[in-house]
Amino acid sequence: MSAASCLQSEDLFMCSICLDVFTDPVTTSCGHNFCKTCITQHWNSNVQCVCPLCNKVFCTRPELKVNAFISEIAAEFRQSTKNKASIRSEEPAAKAGEVQCDVCTGTKVKAIKSCLKCEASYCQTHLEPHLTAARLKSHQLIHPVDNLEDRMCKKICVYLICPVVILLCLYMLGADFYTKNHEFVPLTEECEGKKAELKKTLVEIQQKIQQIRLKIHEINQSEKLSREAADRKKAEGLQIFTTLKQRVEDIQADFMETVEEQRKSIEKQAEDFIKELQQELSELTVIAAEVEKLLRSGDYLHLLQSFSFISTAPTPKDWTQVRVHQRSHEGSLEKAVAQLEETISKEVKKLLKKVELKRVQQFAVDVTLDPNTANLYLILSDDEKQVHLGDVLKNLPDQPQRFEKIGVLGKQSFSSGRFYFEVQVKGKTHWILGVTTETSKRKGGFKRSPQECYWTLCLFENKLFGFDDPPVDLSLKSRPEKVGVFVDFEEGLVSFYDVDAAALIFSFTGCSFTHKLLPYFSPSLYVDNTNYAPLIISAVSHTE
Structure with missing residues (x-):
């Protein structure tokens, strides 16, 4: 297990009052867990019964029962820690400047706690009795310190916390001066007061942490709702514009087809005119050739005989007023644009109605008759x-x-x-x-x-x-x-x-x-x- 995992597992089974693995864990009605002794002492020292974590006030002191499930898991966790310590082939010796375990024989292992009652420091393995034995659980454990017996003092100046500083104060000022000018309180009493302040600070910090987490959740929810709303709007817009685009393409296709049909009609008309003109041109060319031939001929009898035929030939058609009508395209574009405007207006209204209905349909509920x-x-x-x-x-x-x-x-x-x-x-x-x-x-x-x-x-x-x-x-x-x-x-x-x-x-x-x-x-x-x-x-x- 990684160090991060170990810390995480230990936090799950740690009492927020003594900051140690649960001993006889109990659960309050607000859902928080504490050591039975810790919460009992906490309530004994306060007028009201208040949860140290959420500040819930209990009108009457709740009846506390040990949570067997959490107790078993905490015991397993403690035993697991003990087993891992026991199966280690060899723990590294304490380094220079580190506090040594007072119990270890041979190689001195680094101490992790010092006991104020026993006036000794312990490594992980030798600290286990203080965590499991009922008579040792009441001992006060602190971070490991050197020469514990020399630094211990049952009386302490409320203005000075470090025992070394107290000894220096006594040495420099004299015992009489110190006694007359300073108020003494037991070390345990002063520590309990500071711990109460720290617990209050911890509760305030935890409340702020919870507030920050709630605010983060609120902001995330707002962002999520905004994103979902934006996605819905984009989907609705895509549906509308896709439909309108299709309608524009349909009208465009109709317009192009109409213009093309008109072009083909004009083209056919032009072809028919040209065909007729070419036929007439061919006939006139033949007649012209005949006339030129008669003019060159010296046979006067043939000229007179042919003149009556040529003079009675059909009169050519007057093409001066014939036109290919370009006006057939006029108004086509205007008509197509007007149709487009009308179609888009109808489609937009229709699509907006669908969007509105779709919007209210998201609030659908299951209804049954009574x-x-x-x-x-x-x-x-x-x-x-x-x-x-x-x-x-x-x-x-x-x-x-x-x-x-x-x-x-x-x-x-x-x-x-x-x-x-x-x-x-x-x-x-x-x-x-x-x-x-x-x-x-x-x-x-x-x-x-x-x-x-x-x-x-x-x-x-x-x-x-x-x-x-x-x-x-x-x-x-x-x-x-x-x-x-x-x-x-x-x-x-x-x-x-x-x-x-x-x-x-x-x-x-x-x-x-x-x-x-x-x-x-x-x-x-x-x-x-x-x-x-x-x-x-x-x-x-x-x-x-």
């Missing part, structure tokens, strides 16, 4: 995730929390933070969803509106509205098939989302929540032999 609150006509599924209206009134006790109207609550309640859940409403023509407080009305006539501590969305007669007073009519192109409900307790916000369309339907803002909130569900009554489908609490599938 049978004890369900109206007696309602039927719940075995997994308590579905509810629909039945035909038979259940024979159950009418508890105060049970709804007299068609409704049921979720089991889970929330008194802070943010939460989100989704409900499938597909196939239904009437329903009410939202949240309410644990103290809201369940009996008699009441509106499921904020004035009665209900924040709900309602579908009634194919109309969707926020259940306020008066109701807020929501004109939608299509009815949602899955509704997401999001609550921010501290912000006083309740929002409803069309999950499939990734669109916000309606929000209650500026709400004041003074009690715990619970999810609320009402599948409503049958209407015109419809509305049999259940309300289903769905697992949240995060929007991509």
